[in-house]
Amino acid sequence: xxxxxxxxxxxxxxxxxxxxxxxxxxxxxxxxxxxxxxxxxxxxxxxxxxxxxxxxxxxxxxxxxxxxxxxxxxxxxxxxxxxxxxxxxxxxxxxxxxxxxxxxxxxxxxxxxxxxxxxxxxxxxxxxxxxxxxxxxxxxxxxxxxxxxxxxxxxxxxxxxxxxxxxxxxxxxxxxxxxxxxxxxxxxxxxxxxxxxxxxxxxxxxxxxxxxxxxxxxxxxxxxxxxxxxxxxxxxxxxxxxxxxxxxxxxxxxxxxxxxxxxxxxxxxxxxxxxxxxxxxxxxxxxxxxxxxxxxxxxxxxxxxxxxxxxxxxxxxxxxxxxxxxxxxxxxxxxxxxxxxxxxxxxxxxxxxxxxxxxxxxxxxxxxxxxxxxxxxxxxxxxxxxxxxxxxxxxxxxxxxxxxxxxxxxxxxxxxxxxxxxxxxxxxxxxxxxxxxxxxxxxxxxxxxxxxxxxxxxxxxxxxxxxxxxxxxxxxxxxxxxxxxxxxxxxxxxxxxxxxxxxxxxxx
Ligand code: BGC
Numbered sequence: 001x002x003x004x005x006x007x008x009x010x011x012x013x014x015x016x017x018x019x020x021x022x023x024x025x026x027x028x029x030x031x032x033x034x035x036x037x038x039x040x041x042x043x044x045x046x047x048x049x050x051x052x053x054x055x056x057x058x059x060x061x062x063x064x065x066x067x068x069x070x071x072x073x074x075x076x077x078x079x080x081x082x083x084x085x086x087x088x089x090x091x092x093x094x095x096x097x098x099x100x101x102x103x104x105x106x107x108x109x110x111x112x113x114x115x116x117x118x119x120x121x122x123x124x125x126x127x128x129x130x131x132x133x134x135x136x137x138x139x140x141x142x143x144x145x146x147x148x149x150x151x152x153x154x155x156x157x158x159x160x161x162x163x164x165x166x167x168x169x170x171x172x173x174x175x176x177x178x179x180x181x182x183x184x185x186x187x188x189x190x191x192x193x194x195x196x197x198x199x200x201x202x203x204x205x206x207x208x209x210x211x212x213x214x215x216x217x218x219x220x221x222x223x224x225x226x227x228x229x230x231x232x233x234x235x236x237x238x239x240x241x242x243x244x245x246x247x248x249x250x251x252x253x254x255x256x257x258x259x260x261x262x263x264x265x266x267x268x269x270x271x272x273x274x275x276x277x278x279x280x281x282x283x284x285x286x287x288x289x290x291x292x293x294x295x296x297x298x299x300x301x302x303x304x305x306x307x308x309x310x311x312x313x314x315x316x317x318x319x320x321x322x323x324x325x326x327x328x329x330x331x332x333x334x335x336x337x338x339x340x341x342x343x344x345x346x347x348x349x350x351x352x353x354x355x356x357x358x359x360x361x362x363x364x365x366x367x368x369x370x371x372x373x374x375x376x377x378x379x380x381x382x383x384x385x386x387x388x389x390x391x392x393x394x395x396x397x398x399x400x401x402x403x404x405x406x407x408x409x410x411x412x413x414x415x416x417x418x419x420x421x422x423x424x425x426x427x428x429x430x431x432x433x434x435x436x437x438x439x440x441x442x443x444x445x446x447x448x449x450x451x452x453x454x455x456x457x458x459x460x461x462x463x464x465x466x467x468x469x470x471x472x473x474x475x476x477x478x479x480x481x482x483x484x485x486x487x488x489x490x491x492x493x494x495x496x497x498x499x500x501x502x503x504x505x506x507x508x
Contacts, residue, residue, distance in 0.1 A: 043438060043501040050155065050450030051497045052115030053108055053472065054411050056162035056206070058091055059459040061121060063098035068135040070127025072164040073175065073215075074462075077222035084224075089465025095457055095475055096482045101145050103484065107473055108456055109152035111490060112497035116154045117410060117452050118145065119162035119206065120192055129166025131187050139195050146198045155200035157410070157452065159261065160189050160243065162206040163215075163222070163462075170223045176239075177216055177231040185239040186246050193247060193254075202258040203341050203410065204243045208236040208291050209263055209363070217362035221462060229362050234323045237294050237333060244336035260295060261341030261410050264288050264398065266390030267350040270372065275352035279369045282307060283350045284397065286367040296402040298334035299325055307367060314354075321366075339449070340402065343411035344433075347390025348373055378429075380415045382461075382468050386429050391436035395446040406447045409437065413454035415461070418469035426472075426489040434502050453493065457484055 045051075064075055074091065082088040097104050108116040122129060124138030142158075149156040165175050173180055193202070205211070214221040217229035240260045247258055267283045269276035282303055285293070289301035300322065308322040325333075353370035364371055373379075378386045398407065414429040430453065440446040458471035466477045472493055473484040495503040 043435070043504075045438060045500050046441065046449075047500075048449075049500060050115045050452075051493070052113040052117060052154070052157070052450065052452040053111075053456035053493075054117035054157070054452040054454050055097070055104075055456050055459065056119040056159065057121035057124075058094070058119075058162065058164045059455075059461070060095040060097040060104070060457060062092060062094035062096045064092045066098065067124070067137040067141070068127055069121065069138065070123035070129070071167040072121070072123045073167055073170050073222040074164055076167045076170075077224055085463055086465040086467045089460070089467075089477075091460040093482075094460045097457075098141070100482070100484075101141075102148055104456060105145070105148045105152055105154075107484060108149075109154060111472070111494045113493075114154055114497070115157055115200075115450060115452060116149050116456070117157035117159065117203075118142075118149075119159035119164075119203075121164055122161065122188055123164070123166045125191060126166065126188055129169040129184065129188070131184075131191075134191060139191070142192070142196060146196055150198045156198060157201040157203065157408075158196065158199045159203040159206050160192060161185070161204065163211060165223070174225075174228075175216075175223060176211060176235050177225075177228045179235055179238065181235055182239045182242050186242045189243045190246060190250065193251060197254075199256045201339075201408065202247070202256055203261045204240040204258065205236055206261045206410075207263040207343060208233065208240075208260065209287055211236060213362045229366075230321050230323055233290060234325075237291060238329065241295070241333040241336040245332065257338035259337045259339045259341045259408070260291065261343060262288055262291050263343045263345075263411075264394055265345065266347040266394035266397075267369075267371070268347060268390055268393070270349040270351040273352070276350065279352040279367070280350035282367045283363065283369040283371065286363045286369075288398075289401070292340070292398075292402060294325070294330070294333045295335075295337055296340070296405060299330050311366070311368070337405070339406040339408050340398070341408050341410045342398070343454075344391060344394060344409060345412065346385040347387040347394075348385060380429075380468075381417045382415050382464060384415075386414060386432075388429070388432040388436045391433060392440050392444065395437070395440035395448065396444045399440075399444065399446045404445070404447055406449055408449060409451035411452065411454040413470045415468040415470045417467065418458060418474065421474055421485060421487045423487045423489045426487070427492045430489065430492060431502055434496070438502070 058074055078085055078090045120142055125135055127135055146156045169175055212229040212232035215223055216225045216232040219226040244258055267280040269280040285301040285303040290304055293301040308320045312320045349372045351370040354368040357365050373385050380386050412433045414426045416423060416425060437448055437451055441448050455470045457473045458469040458475045461468040472487055472490040474487055475482050475484060492503055
């Protein structure tokens, strides 16, 4: 009897404790949801989120043959035939950042940025690309530049390769298509890393897809070669991995993180048909997965292997164009990342299209996909879509496909034709990109820890020359002083960096 009442007492106590715990848990949950909702609503980015701007050596430095710098593939490509570039522009002087680097660093700092991204011009340090002569002036230039960044309380993000291969290496053995380049790139990188101790984030290679598909695939970019995109793809991935392994083995005490930087665009199936859904997945794998899969998961994506085998059969070819990996190579490459560098600009439609090859890019042809847009979509001055509804989908896909890697957005931005300093469209689109990044973080749990806009200053936009203006500061190329003039968007970014949230004023 005693026992029973005791049990009874216990169970009513249990009941009391349970309901008490339940109401506390519910209150905490409601509170947390409110916190999340608040965080989402007020647009704040996570504590410590890094805002910044990105540039690259060839596009801003100029001084193309000064202080011992050697010729690179873009110098050669343009000097050989100036008509390859809109308005016959060239980057011989570009923004003269070689001489004005202190000013540029202080402009970035004046916006309150915590990171500034630059790249190293290989031929400033090794004029021929080979180890033979090390140009001390070049090394010192980058040492001073990085010291300047650090002095301004910013972190330095440094890209080892942003499209400007030494011409000698191209001429002697075909550049990125030759596996000999792997060791040569490691040797160059070692010299740079050894000397530049104050770097916080290393990017090994910027946008390998652009290098291989346009430089060695369609021939539209330097060095202007065709049909070798797969050879290039393999060598670039191996080179990235070899530099990462060298860095981890030889510089164990360095804190700087290292990664490759991929251009990642979103592809939406044109229709709900099974074929178009598969086409969208295929083009994502051909553009992103072909680089990300070997590094973050191991080996080629299955979708790419299957499609290339199908293509081999269709073409009645004895061998596939897709190179094979050895077991050793798969192991060697897999895991060579501390984070994933992502450049993101646009969203397009993907349509299944196996047969038609006319007027298509190399990755469209290889993937058997047609990329289209909708006439109603917003476009930047280069005709590229600015459809940020795809942005959040892209980041969710990256998270789910690659097991939620840490992501550093190394580029996003908007080009106009430079006719106004009241660049309201840049503000409008920056706000849209940033909201999508914010949603990706808070609503989808994507691990994005920083975002750098392209670009700090108007600069040389490759084959589009100076016709496309991406900067927060305007530069008139006819002004011999290359004066930097603040645009309205610079105020937007200053406010963003100061408050850690998307500015609500400066509406357009
Ligand atoms: C490249 C930059 C380029 C930017 C805008 C990226 O593909 O890394 O060099 O200027 O996009 O087109």
